[in-house]
Amino acid sequence: MSDCVTHTVPVPVFAEPWHAQVFAVTVALNEAGRFDWSDWAERFSTTLKRHGLKKELDGGNDYFLAWLETLEAFLTEQGETSRKDIRALRNAWEEAYLTTPHGQPVHLRQK
Amino acid sequence: MPHDDHDHPHALLPPEPALRVKALETILTRKGLIDPAALDEIIDTYQNKIGPQNGAHVVARAWSDPAFKAALLEDATSVVADLGYYGRQGEHMVVVENTPEQHNMVVCTLCSCYPWPLLGIPPGWYKSDAYRARAVREPRKVLAEFGVTxxxxxxxxxxxxxxxxxxxVLPMRPEGADGLSEDELAALVTRDSMIGTGLPKEPS
Incomplete structure (x- = not known):
């Protein structure tokens, strides 16, 4: 809580680009009617509680890691994807970054 | 970050969770469940268009117009929707008024529920375990840490x-704010004063 008082200076809405991305993906899915927000909030709350048992969550990176984990589990449960697909695409992106010359836009090889 | 390091052999690898988010985006885009352009629009909206200035406008109006204030306390959802502040996470809003007898403070012990259309995305501390656990248990102590006595x-x-x-939270109108325009009043309304962890600025 020590940083509560110092939080009067404007801070970016999202600390990391991926925080913004995972937020936007979730909002887009909700807007498209893939799930109710209350259903999302309940699942997200359960993840936060579980993570909070291990350490005190900081409301920043911790928070969005819990968010991402909830979304992955939710989409897997809905049958939209699988752990295996996520892992494969994650590896494909890693590969794309590692083989794209610095400064060039990174694109996924078509698979 | 060595972004301008021209000797860097390949693109900078984003952090692990960012790769997982990219994976999800790719999967969902390929299935036609999301549109990358729509994602950019959502991010732009929450980064640049929606923020505490919306809530401040509502509060300033309530300070200036007793009929508006009465309607706001009665049915905030439809009153703020008439001003164009509606949408995701603003489906049912309730405005609670601070008085000399009662100070109101908002938390979400569940996760981070927050009136997005009026305040934007919550700050990190609002989402932290520390605030979520302690706001209920020891609100005065938390307020003191925010400098509110x-x-x-x-x-x-x-x-x-x-x-x-x-x-x-509808904060109390500061003393000495007579004769100020709605815009001048809105400038006194801070984000934290609408969460209840702060008070409005004093007019200079």
């Missing part, structure tokens, strides 16, 4: 936002 006879009431109901 209330008169002894002012009660503190903590409202727990949920996915269904989101609270906004």
């Amino acid at each position: 209330l008169p002894k006879n002012t009660a503190v009431r903590v409202w727990d936002s949920t996915a269904e109901i989101r609270y906004l």
Whole structure:
């Protein structure tokens, strides 16, 4: 809580680009009617509680890691994807970054 | 970050969770469930268009117009929707008024429910375990850490936002704000004063 008082200076809405991305993906899915927000909030709350048992969550990176984990589990449960697909695409992106010359836009090889 | 390091052999690898988010985006885009352009629009909206200035506008109006204030306290959702502030996480909003007898403070013990259309995305501390756990247990102590000390006879009431109901605090109009325009009043309204962890600025 020590940083509560110092939080009067404007801070970016999202600390990391991926925080913004995972937020936007979730909002887009909700807007498209893939799930109710209350259903999302309940699942997200359960993840936060579980993570909070291990350490005190900081409301920043911790928070969005819990968010991402909830979304992955939710989409897997809905049958939209699988752990295996996520892992494969994650590896494909890693590969794309590692083989794209610095400064060039990174694109996924078509698979 | 060595972004301008021309000797860097390949593109900078984003952090692990960013790769997982990219994976999800790719999967969902390929299935036609999301549109990358729509994602950019959502991010732009929450980064640049929606923020505490919306809530401040509502509060300033309530300070200036008793009929508006009465309607706001009666049915905030439709009143703020008439001003164009509606949408995701603003489906059911309740405005709670601070008085000399009662100071209101908002938390979400569930996760981070928050009136997005009026305040934007919550700050990190609102989402932290520390705030979520302690706001209910020891609100005066938390307020003191935010630099807010209330008169002894002012009660503190903590409202727990949920996915269904989101609270906004209507702070007390500061002394000496007579004759100010609505825009000048809005400039006194801080984000934290609408969460209840702060007070409006004093007019200069």
